[in-house]
Amino acid sequence: MIIWSELASILAVCVNAQVPPSTLLESVYSYKIICNANMAVFTPVSQQDARTLLADYQLGELVSLEGIAAGIENTNHFLTTTKGEFVLTTFEVLTFKQLPFYIELMHYLAQRKIPVPEPQTRDDGSRISTLCGKPAAIVTKLPGSYTVDPTAKHCAAGAATLAYMHLAAKDFSIQQPNLRGLDWWIKTAPIVQPFLTKDQSILLSVSLAEQQAYAKTAQYSALPEGPAHCDLFRDNVLFAGSQAEPVLGGFIDFYFAGCDKWIFDIAVCVNDWCIERQTGLLIPKLAEAWLEAYNQVRPFTDAERKAWPVMLRAAALRFWLSRLYDFHVPRAAEMLKPHDPTHFERVLFARMNDAIVNLP
Ligand SMILES: Nc1ncnc2c1ncn2[C@@H]1O[C@H](COP(=O)(O)OP(=O)(O)OP(=O)(O)O)[C@@H](O)[C@H]1O
Numbered sequence: 001m002i003i004w005s006e007l008a009s010i011l012a013v014c015v016n017a018q019v020p021p022s023t024l025l026e027s028v029y030s031y032k033i034i035c036n037a038n039m040a041v042f043t044p045v046s047q048q049d050a051r052t053l054l055a056d057y058q059l060g061e062l063v064s065l066e067g068i069a070a071g072i073e074n075t076n077h078f079l080t081t082t083k084g085e086f087v088l089t090t091f092e093v094l095t096f097k098q099l100p101f102y103i104e105l106m107h108y109l110a111q112r113k114i115p116v117p118e119p120q121t122r123d124d125g126s127r128i129s130t131l132c133g134k135p136a137a138i139v140t141k142l143p144g145s146y147t148v149d150p151t152a153k154h155c156a157a158g159a160a161t162l163a164y165m166h167l168a169a170k171d172f173s174i175q176q177p178n179l180r181g182l183d184w185w186i187k188t189a190p191i192v193q194p195f196l197t198k199d200q201s202i203l204l205s206v207s208l209a210e211q212q213a214y215a216k217t218a219q220y221s222a223l224p225e226g227p228a229h230c231d232l233f234r235d236n237v238l239f240a241g242s243q244a245e246p247v248l249g250g251f252i253d254f255y256f257a258g259c260d261k262w263i264f265d266i267a268v269c270v271n272d273w274c275i276e277r278q279t280g281l282l283i284p285k286l287a288e289a290w291l292e293a294y295n296q297v298r299p300f301t302d303a304e305r306k307a308w309p310v311m312l313r314a315a316a317l318r319f320w321l322s323r324l325y326d327f328h329v330p331r332a333a334e335m336l337k338p339h340d341p342t343h344f345e346r347v348l349f350a351r352m353n354d355a356i357v358n359l360p
């Protein structure tokens with residue numbers, strides 16, 4: 001879908017700036033790809049922009065540049081050079097100040113053989129560039145695609161890799177909290193409250209109060225923590241191989257990562273990977289596969305076992321809130337199709353009222 005008014009204003013800017021016609025055409029082409037499907041982030045990257053960027057790396061010459069339609073946070077392009085296949089991400093929201101945590105964490109993990117996109121290093125030693133006035137990074141392209149209907153095998157592979165990732169990142173030196181953690185929930189709840197029905201409002205207030213109280217307990221303090229992905233939904237894990245014999249390609253999209261309780265990270269996954277889509281109820285076979293596989297690599301602690309039900313609710317609350325926020329307070333021209341908030345309202349309700357699968 002093309003937003004004609006925006007395209008017209010971009011063309012006007014290009015004409016005023018006396019941009020050569022070829023660059024203009026490239027920009028329009030990128031714009032059309034980018035605006036296809038759900039994505040409305042608008043950073044047109046021309047082939048000339050990519051060539052200029054590549055001059056700061058030892059990644060060979062540009063072969064092709066192709067906009068990626070999926071995703072609602074950043075502008076992504078597949079970037080093929082004479083030396084390999086990469087992904088170029090232009091950051092629409094994250095700042096130069098916030099980015100080193102994510103980029104250096106991916107670098108740290110890739111060095112430790114965790115399958116994550118490896119940020120490429122510029123000739124000046126840094127791994128963050130500037131593109132169209134925004135921060136940008138080039139990372140390796142991972143094999144595979146995401147799985148809509150994970151089986152127990154997908155769950156086990158994702159879980160074991162997450163456990164290895166938690167252990168590998170334990171001593172990572174940059175500290176940055178989960179920026180979508182409790183403080184953000186407290187700040188955001190009053191912003192979305194006016195859009196809620198009375199029942200929704202009660203559910204939100206009760207859940208938030210529960211999390212605020214729990215965060216003050218000794219049990220919460222005892223939970224193991226460290227760098228965590230914090231958004232490891234199915235669409236952020238790539239699988240190659242077949243549906244019957246999946247081979248994990250890697251974890252992507254670290255841009256909500258932060259230092260948090262590891263059990264929260266696991267709850268985010270289980271709430272997305274191991275549920276019935278219509279009801280939000282847990283599917284025991286999938287949840288058990290996830291938790292067993294994680295436990296094999298990093299055994300759960302007693303504090304985590306006790307915290308599990310409340311952490312499942314925390315993870316549901318986090319995404320209900322962010323989806324409510326994105327739905328009711330959308331960022332100008334950036335998102336055409338925010339995710340459905342009612343899904344996580346159902347998940348949260350289910351975690352309050354229905355049976356859960358306990359940690360092994
Ligand atoms: N390193 C990578 N290797 C292979 N494919 C990738 C990589 N990074 C991104 N992609 C592809 O680009 C798509 C969008 O990427 P991503 O999910 O990071 O976008 P986003 O806008 O940051 O996401 P979201 O809306 O989920 O927050 C992915 O679904 C995947 O197909």
Ligand SMILES: N[C@@H](CCO)C(=O)O
Nearest residue numbers: 231233319322323339
């Ligand atoms: N995983 C989030 C989107 C942000 O990455 C959600 O489904 O709400």
